[in-house]
Amino acid sequence: MIKNFVCVILLFCLMSSCSYKNKETEFKDGDKKLVLAKEDEVLNKVLSMSLDEKIGQLFIVGIDGNEKLSEQDKIFIKDVKVGGIIFFRKNISSVPQTVGLINEIKNLNEISGNVPLFLSLDQEGGIVTRLPEDVVKFKSAREIGNINDENYAYLHFRLMGEVIRNLGFNMNFAPVLDVYTNKNNRVIGSRSFSSDKEIVSKMANATLKAFNDEKIISVGKHYPGHGDTNEDSHYELPVLSHDYNRINEIELYPFKNLIQNNIPALLVSHLMYENIDSENIATTSEIFLQNILRDGLKFRGIVITDDMIMKGLTNKYTIDEASLKAIKSGVDVILISSGFDDIISSFNKIKNGVLNGEISEFELDKKVYNILRIKKLYEVNNNPVENFDIIEINSKIKNVLNKN
Numbered sequence: 001m002i003k004n005f006v007c008v009i010l011l012f013c014l015m016s017s018c019s020y021k022n023k024e025t026e027f028k029d030g031d032k033k034l035v036l037a038k039e040d041e042v043l044n045k046v047l048s049m050s051l052d053e054k055i056g057q058l059f060i061v062g063i064d065g066n067e068k069l070s071e072q073d074k075i076f077i078k079d080v081k082v083g084g085i086i087f088f089r090k091n092i093s094s095v096p097q098t099v100g101l102i103n104e105i106k107n108l109n110e111i112s113g114n115v116p117l118f119l120s121l122d123q124e125g126g127i128v129t130r131l132p133e134d135v136v137k138f139k140s141a142r143e144i145g146n147i148n149d150e151n152y153a154y155l156h157f158r159l160m161g162e163v164i165r166n167l168g169f170n171m172n173f174a175p176v177l178d179v180y181t182n183k184n185n186r187v188i189g190s191r192s193f194s195s196d197k198e199i200v201s202k203m204a205n206a207t208l209k210a211f212n213d214e215k216i217i218s219v220g221k222h223y224p225g226h227g228d229t230n231e232d233s234h235y236e237l238p239v240l241s242h243d244y245n246r247i248n249e250i251e252l253y254p255f256k257n258l259i260q261n262n263i264p265a266l267l268v269s270h271l272m273y274e275n276i277d278s279e280n281i282a283t284t285s286e287i288f289l290q291n292i293l294r295d296g297l298k299f300r301g302i303v304i305t306d307d308m309i310m311k312g313l314t315n316k317y318t319i320d321e322a323s324l325k326a327i328k329s330g331v332d333v334i335l336i337s338s339g340f341d342d343i344i345s346s347f348n349k350i351k352n353g354v355l356n357g358e359i360s361e362f363e364l365d366k367k368v369y370n371i372l373r374i375k376k377l378y379e380v381n382n383n384p385v386e387n388f389d390i391i392e393i394n395s396k397i398k399n400v401l402n403k404n
Contacts, residue, residue: 041376042369042372042373042376043369045115045372046365046368046369046372047365049368051351051354051355051361052081052351053081053115054364054365054368055347055350055351055354055364056080056081056082056083056347057081057082057083057115057333057367057368057371057372058083058327058332058333058334058350058367058368058371059080059082059083059084059333059334059335059336059343059346059347060082060083060084060085060086060118060120060304060333060334060335060336061076061080061082061084061085061086061335061336061337061343062085062086062087062088062336062337062338063076063085063087063091064090065091065101065104066090066091066092066093066097066101067097067100067101068101068104069101069104069105069108072340074108075340076343077105077108077109077112077114077117078108078112080343080344080347081112081114081115082117083115083117083118083333083371084117084118084119084120084171084333085105085117085118085119085120086120086121086122086173086335086337087119087120087121087130087169088121088122088130088337089130092121092130092131092132093132093133094132094133094134095132095134095135095167095387095388095390096387097132098132098167098168099167099168099385099386099387102119102167102168102169102385103168103384103385105117105119106119106168106382106383106384106385107382107384109382110382115372115375116375116380116381116382117380117382118170118171118217118375118380119168119169119170119171120169120170120171120172120173120217120219121164121169121171121172121173122172122173122174123138123160123164123172123173123174124140124141124173124174124175124176124191125137125138125139125140125141125143125144125156125160125174126138126139126140126141126142126143126190126191127140127189127190127191128191131163131164131167132167134390134394135163135390135393135394135397136394136397136398136401138156138159138160138397138401139156139401140190140191141175141176141190141191141192141193141203142180142189142190142191142192142193142194143190144156144157144193144203145192145193145194145196145199145200145203146194147404148194148199148202148203149404150202150203150205150206151206152403152404153202153203153206153207153210154206154207154209154210155210155400155403156210156400156401157175157206157207157210157211158210158213158214159396159397159400160210161210161211161213161214161216162214162393163393163397164214164216165214165215165216166385166388166393167385168385169216170215170216170217170378170380171216171217171219171265172211172216172217172218172219173219173221173267174207174211174218174219174220174221175193175203175204175207175208175218175220175221176188176191176192176193176204176220176221176222177200177204177220177221177222177223177225177254177255177258178191178192178200178221178222178225178226178227178251178254179192179194179195179196179197179200179225179227179228179250179251179253179254180192180194180195180227181195181227181228181250182227182228182229182230184230185226185227185228185229185230186230186232187226187229187232187233187234188226188227188229192227195227197250197253197254200253200254201253201254201257201258204220204254204257204258205257205258205261208220208258208261208263209261215378215379216378217264217265217374217378217380218263218264218265219264219265219266219267219304220254220255220258220263220265220266220267221266221267221269221306222267222268222269222271222306223255223266223267223268223269223282223288223293223303224247224251224252224255224268224269224271224273224282224288224292224293225247225250225251225252225255226238226269226271227251228240228242228250228251229271231312233269233270233271233306233310233311233312233313234310234311234312235310235311235312236311236312236315237270237271237272237281237311237312237313237315237316238270238271238272238312239271239272239274240271240272240273240274241273241274241275242273242275242276243275243276244275244276244292247273247276252292252297255297256297259297259298259299259301262301263301264301264302264374264377264378265301265302265303265304265374266293266299266301266302266303266304267303267304267305267306267335268282268283268288268289268303268304268305268306268331269282269283269306269312270282270283270306270310270312270313271312273288276288280329281312281313281316283305283306283313283322283326283329283331284317284322284325284326284329285329286329286330289303289329289330289331290329290330293330294330300370301370301374302332302333302367302370302371302374303330303331303332303333304331304332304333304334304335305326305331305333305334305335306335307335307336307337308322308323308326308334308335308336308342308346309336309337309338309339309342319336319339319342319345319346320342320345320346320348320349321349323336323346323349323350324346324349324350324353324358324359327350327353327359327367328353328358328359332367332370332371333371334346334350
């Protein structure tokens with residue numbers, strides 16, 4: 001938590017390039033008062049939003065729809081007014097189907113008068129592929145790392161970003177920033193670029209640049225580092241004994257590098273470093289989220305949780321309890337892939353946390369400001385997308401794949 005008011009002012013100046021002149025808007029929390037220029041459209045939008053609208057922005061949720069939205073899907077958009085949607089294989093089959101579903105979502109969001117949505121997916125390449133079945137598969141991160149050519153990595157991920165953008169998505173949960181230092185690691189494996197932190201950093205930076213050039217929001221993962229785990233956090237909590245000196249040297253190295261290059265978002269994973277924070281999973285750790293990430297590494301983007309239904313988290317907390325604790329500890333966005341009741345319960349838990357003072361509305365507004373700032377920076381919108389020539393795009397992909 002940022003406790004020094006001067007730091008709060010500096011943070012918002014960095015976010016908005018604000019100047020203290022002309023017309024002013026006041027942003028208050030008790031005896032705190034932040035004055036920003038009225039030309040800051042993002043701040044003015046935040047100040048115009050209801051409490052429910054603000055809390056909705058803190059959620060990225062999964063949906064059931066494929067050919068069309070389910071009634072519960074529509075509730076997330078119309079009533080909960082979520083900040084984003086994540087798509088999985090069940091939601092994506094062909095290019096025309098995907099474009100049709102995304103256009104239905106965008107249209108419903110537009111007529112509901114909502115802030116444009118993060119439309120996200122996990123498209124890493126290799127074994128983690130979410131693109132439609134009629135799109136040629138891209139290489140895995142490990143294959144790219146083995147080639148170890150930044151120019152080639154850029155071409156590969158620029159084309160991936162083009163496909164993602166053409167389908168209507170604006171956020172991708174990639175690149176993987178984990179340094180693969182444990183050959184027994186079942187969950188990372190070929191998803192990591194390398195066991196060499198320098199190669200991971202170089203390839204990830206090429207990916208970030210490629211996605212930026214396609215206006216795709218990169219979400220680096222799995223902070224603070226999942227590369228040396230024996231356990232899979234989908235099923236159990238990985239516990240590591242590394243101290244800060246070790247992770248600062250290895251695990252955090254790619255994160256530091258990409259933060260210096262302004263990566264817009266990071267995903268925090270459900271794991272524990274018991275010699276750094278023996279009481280909290282990283283997702284709910286103020287040490288990792290505030291002391292290390294915000295204060296130490298100077299990260300100014302948005303922090304998104306890994307899926308809150310994963311056993312690495314739910315073996316310790318209920319989903320709504322963990323959601324509140326994560327927001328209080330420094331997370332900006334809660335990701336819940338399924339479970340209508342869990343999503344609604346988590347929304348209400350956070351709302352009650354604001355109403356009873358566990359979360360100040362000032363802190364809530366800062367999170368929402370940062371979310372909307374990223375959306376504006378990457379030109380997230382409700383505009384419909386058009387079908388594209390799958391034969392042409394597949395030809396381009398094959399051409400890039402055959403270069404190495």
